Each structure stands twice: as C-alpha cells, then as structure tokens.
Amino acid sequence: MEIGKMYINGKWVDSGLHKESINPADGSVAGLACEGSPKDVDAAVAAAAAAFPAWSALPVTERANFLFKIANRIEELAEDFALIDTFDNGKPLRDSLGDAYDSAACFRYYAGLIDKPSGGTYLVPDPNTQALTVREPIGVCGQIAPWNYPLMMAAWKIAPCVAAGNCTVFKPSSLTPLSSIKLFELFDELGLPPGVANLVLGSGQTVGRSIAEHPGIDKVVFTGGTDTGREIMRSAAETIKGVGLELGGKSPMIVFGDYDIDTAVDWALFAAFCNQGEVCSAGSRLILDEAIYDPFLEKLAARANAIKLAPGDEEGAEMGPLVSESHMNSVLAKIDAAKKEGAKLICGGDRVYDGKLKNGYFVAPTVFADCAPDMSIVQEEVFGPVLAVQKFKTEDEAVELANGTVFGLAGGVFSNDITRALRVVKKIRAGITWVNSYHPTFSQAPWGGYKQSGIGRELGVYGLEEYTEVKQININLVPGPVGWFK
Numbered sequence: 415m416e417i418g419k420m421y422i423n424g425k426w427v428d429s430g431l432h433k434e435s436i437n438p439a440d441g442s443v444a445g446l447a448c449e450g451s452p453k454d455v456d457a458a459v460a461a462a463a464a465a466f467p468a469w470s471a472l473p474v475t476e477r478a479n480f481l482f483k484i485a486n487r488i489e490e491l492a493e494d495f496a497l498i499d500t501f502d503n504g505k506p507l508r509d510s511l512g513d514a515y516d517s518a519a520c521f522r523y524y525a526g527l528i529d530k531p532s533g534g535t536y537l538v539p540d541p542n543t544q545a546l547t548v549r550e551p552i553g554v555c556g557q558i559a560p561w562n563y564p565l566m567m568a569a570w571k572i573a574p575c576v577a578a579g580n581c582t583v584f585k586p587s588s589l590t591p592l593s594s595i596k597l598f599e600l601f602d603e604l605g606l607p608p609g610v611a612n613l614v615l616g617s618g619q620t621v622g623r624s625i626a627e628h629p630g631i632d633k634v635v636f637t638g639g640t641d642t643g644r645e646i647m648r649s650a651a652e653t654i655k656g657v658g659l660e661l662g663g664k665s666p667m668i669v670f671g672d673y674d675i676d677t678a679v680d681w682a683l684f685a686a687f688c689n690q691g692e693v694c695s696a697g698s699r700l701i702l703d704e705a706i707y708d709p710f711l712e713k714l715a716a717r718a719n720a721i722k723l724a725p726g727d728e729e730g731a732e733m734g735p736l737v738s739e740s741h742m743n744s745v746l747a748k749i750d751a752a753k754k755e756g757a758k759l760i761c762g763g764d765r766v767y768d769g770k771l772k773n774g775y776f777v778a779p780t781v782f783a784d785c786a787p788d789m790s791i792v793q794e795e796v797f798g799p800v801l802a803v804q805k806f807k808t809e810d811e812a813v814e815l816a817n818g819t820v821f822g823l824a825g826g827v828f829s830n831d832i833t834r835a836l837r838v839v840k841k842i843r844a845g846i847t848w849v850n851s852y853h854p855t856f857s858q859a860p861w862g863g864y865k866q867s868g869i870g871r872e873l874g875v876y877g878l879e880e881y882t883e884v885k886q887i888n889i890n891l892v893p894g895p896v897g898w899f900k
C-alpha cells in the first residue's frame with residue numbers, strides 16, 4: 415500500500431513513522447499515512463516563512479488563477495475525492511460527493527473575492543490628513559482540522575488563507591488524512607510555489623500542539639472540540655498569536671405547533687442525523703411545541719427507525735458508521751448516561767451489528783424524549799446520531815431552552831407565522847441560524863459560533879478578513895514640520 419506522505423516546501427516527505435487509516439465501515443485499512451513530529455512543523459514553518467514574501471507580492475490575479483485551477487481540478491476529481499473520504503471517514507457517498515463540490519466552490523469563491531474592494535477611507539478631524547486602511551496578509555498560518563468533513567474542512571481553511579496571500583502549515587485529523595494528501599497532490603501538480611501550502615501529518619498532542627505553540631506561526635486557526643479549543647488558546651497565548659476557533663455545539667431546532675408535522679419531522683431527521691450526526695452544527699436538540707409533541711414523536715421515531723445504515727459506498731446508504739471505534743464508544747457511553755439519567759428512549763440507543771455491519775462502528779439513530787434541561791444529553795455535545803427532545807408551552811420558554819447551554823453555534827426555527835419565526839430566531843444566541851430550514855451552508859455566508867462555540871468566522875467576506883491584518887495609513891497632505899517642540 416502506498417504511503418501518504420507529508421508535503422513540505424514543495425517536496426513529499428516520509429517521516430518513517432506510518433499509521434493505518436481505518437475504514438470504519440468494516441475495520442479494514444483504507445490507507446497508510448505518515449506521522450510527523452515537531453521537527454516537521456519547524457521545517458514547514460520555515461518553508462512557509464520563506465515563501466511568504468513572494469506569494470503575498472504576487473499579483474492577485476495570479477493568486478486567483480491558482481485557486482480557480484484548484485477548484486476546477488477538485489471538481490474533475492470529485493468522485494475520487496468522495497471515495498477517499500467515504501472509505502476514510504465512513505460517510506455515505508452522496509455526502510462525500512457533496513463535500514467535494516462544496517470544496518471546489520470554496521476555492522472558486524475565494525479566487526473570485528480577492529480582487530474585490532477592501533479597506534476604507536476615513537474623514538478625520540484634521541483636514542490635512544487623509545486616513546485610509548488596507549488589508550494585508552498575516553504571514554504564516556497554522557491550520558488544524560477535524561475528521562468529520564475531511565476535504566471540506568481543508569478547503570474552508572486553505573482557500574481563504576492562501577487567497578489572502580498567507581502561507582499555511584496545515585494539519586488534518588490523524589483519523590482522516592487521506593483526502594488532504596490528495597488535495598496536496600493537486601497543489602503539486604498545478605505548480606503552487608513551494609512553501610505556500612505545507613501538509614504536516616500526525617497527532618494533535620504532538621504536531622497539533624507544536625503548531626499552536628510555534629513562535630514562527632502568526633495565527634492558528636482550528637476546527638474541533640471545545641476542550642481542544644481551550645488547549646489551543648492556552649498554547650497560542652505564549653506567543654500572542656491570533657486564534658480562530660470553530661468549536662462544538664448543541665444546537666436547537668424549535669418547532670411551533672402551526673407547522674406541518676411531516677415536513678418538520680423530515681427536517682428534524684436531516685438536522686440531527688445527516689453525516690451520522692457528526693456535524694458541529696447538528697440540530698441535536700429538538701425543542702417541540704406541546705401542541706404537536708406526541709404525534710410528532712411517533713412519526714419521528716418511525717422515520718428514524720427506517721433510516722438505512724450501510725457502508726458509505728453501498729447504493730442507497732443513508733447513514734454510515736461513526737468515524738472510529740473509540741468515537742463510537744464515546745457516543746454509546748453518552749447514550750448510556752442519558753438512559754441512566756432518565757431520558758426516555760423512543761428509538762435506537764444501541765450499536766448495530768446486523769449482517770455486513772458487524773465489523774463496522776454503526777450506531778442506530780437514537781431519540782430521547784422528555785429531556786430535562788440539566789441532563790447531560792441536553793448539555794453535552796455527543797457528535798453522533800443522538801437527538802434530545804425537550805417540550806415547551808410558550809415562545810419565551812422555547813427561547814430559554816434553546817439558549818440553555820454553553821454553546822452557541824447554530825439553531826433553527828420552524829413556524830408558518832413568519833413574524834414569530836423571525837422574532838425567535840433573532841433571540842437565539844448562535845452564529846448560524848435557519849428559518850423553516852436547517853443545515854444549508856454556502857461559501858458566500860459567514861460561519862461561526864457565539865459563546866463557547868468559537869471565536870471568529872469562516873467563509874464569506876468575513877472568512878477572508880480573518881486572514882488579514884488591518885493597516886491604518888495616514889497621509890499628511892500638507893508636508894512641513896510638526897512644530898510640537900520649540
């Protein structure tokens with residue numbers, strides 16, 4: 415089996431230490447990838463720093479051309495990328511194919527954005543001074559990604575970063591490195607200058623920590639769990655580097671009694687169980703009007719039970735396995751805790767071993783009803799196919815329940831009363847919200863959380879600005895001495 419290498423300063427580097435990447439659908443080996451060390455981070459940072467002056471000075475149209483070419487190539491190879499992520503992560507092919515097209519769209523969006531107006535001019539009290547601002551790249555960025563959308567998370571990070579003129583040291587999750595390796599093969603093939611984008615593989619505790627601590631890195635941008643985010647902030651504090659954090663969530667989907675039950679059930683399933691529930695913005699808490707509570711749950715459980723669990727490459731697969739055995743065990747432990755705390759299990763609740771699923775890490779779509787606000791299943795992110803349902807009587811109560819966790823990533827409101835829907839969605843303390851919808855995400859619109867769900871935004875214009883510094887320039891229009899000291 416070919417070994418997936420690191421890509422540092424435009425060269426493929428074999429660390430000599432290799433780790434198997436496991437296909438969670440059956441425990442087989444999906445690929446082999448290097449495990450790097452802090453020395454590899456040092457080499458990547460040095461390469462990025464050396465590449466930065468020329469890359470940041472390249473005409474924007476030339477930088478854009480690289481990004482357009484990358485977008486086109488990802489699209490051409492979308493099915494290859496999809497298969498890689500399906501075997502490495504477990505997700506169904508329809509999901510991983512969507513991820514590949516989204517990744518291409520992200521590169522294309524930032525290719526198109528970088529020559530658009532930015533900066534501003536300011537009227538200041540001194541009429542002889544013209545103040546203006548320009549945006550400049552930050553320098554060398556460290557970027558650390560999770561395993562749930564392997565290719566897409568790489569695209570969301572690398573596209574705006576290099577578009578803005580920065581150079582990157584990128585680390586994917588050690589559970590799902592394979593599509594990032596393929597992405598860097600494209601960078602190599604398309605002649606991206608050495609050092610602009612560097613790939614270092616390995617664990618969070620070694621390579622990740624070393625990126626967050628590295629004095630040569632100007633900003634660290636991380637997507638992953640909230641506890642890891644805390645560690646990264648601590649590691650970054652020593653060198654006062656900028657941090658961008660996209661963290662966990664426990665996002666609410668509120669359904670009012672005036673909304674069509676079947677339609678809302680359909681969205682609730684999508685909100686909670688798409689991508690096996692391994693979605694930071696998953697609608698993992700359903701906040702349900704008491705007027706429709708019982709019939710809604712009956713339909714929800716019936717439809718959740720009918721979701722087709724299968725290896726992701728199988729025709730018709732609707733939900734794949736969880737990413738790893740240890741993650742599956744953590745999800746099952748959270749299900750057990752909910753049972754012990756008295757949440758009412760209405761479907762799922764176990765690992766699924768049937769037939770050809772027996773060696774995979776499959777967990778049945780699980781719904782707990784009658785959840786109290788202080789239960790762990792309401793407060794803690796599970797990051798799996800587990801939905802906690804809470805009942806409300808009044809609009810105020812719905813809002814209070816929705817905002818009753820430390821997280822603030824996403825949320826949705828379903829109601830035919832559009833003024834109510836807007837009123838309520840404005841009260842949800844979260845960065846990404848939907849009305850009569852859940853999950854659609856676009857490269858054009860900013861993505862990120864309130865509260866303990868993160869700092870900063872990815873995507874959209876904000877996502878590009880996060881990779882720039884703002885410089886103030888004051889121009890004296892009437893040159894002469896200042897005359898402050900006699």
Ligand code: NAD
Nearest residue numbers: 559560561586587617618622623638639642660661662694
């Ligand atoms: P994780 O926090 O375990 O790991 C994420 C990345 O950080 C991996 O590359 C890992 O190797 C690295 N890492 C781990 N410890 C580190 C350390 N001390 N220093 C530096 N790097 C370290 O997260 P995960 O299990 O890969 O992903 C799941 C989590 O990601 C969930 O909590 C989910 O909500 C979150 N997530 C958030 C978003 C978002 O946009 N807000 C998107 C996807 C996933």
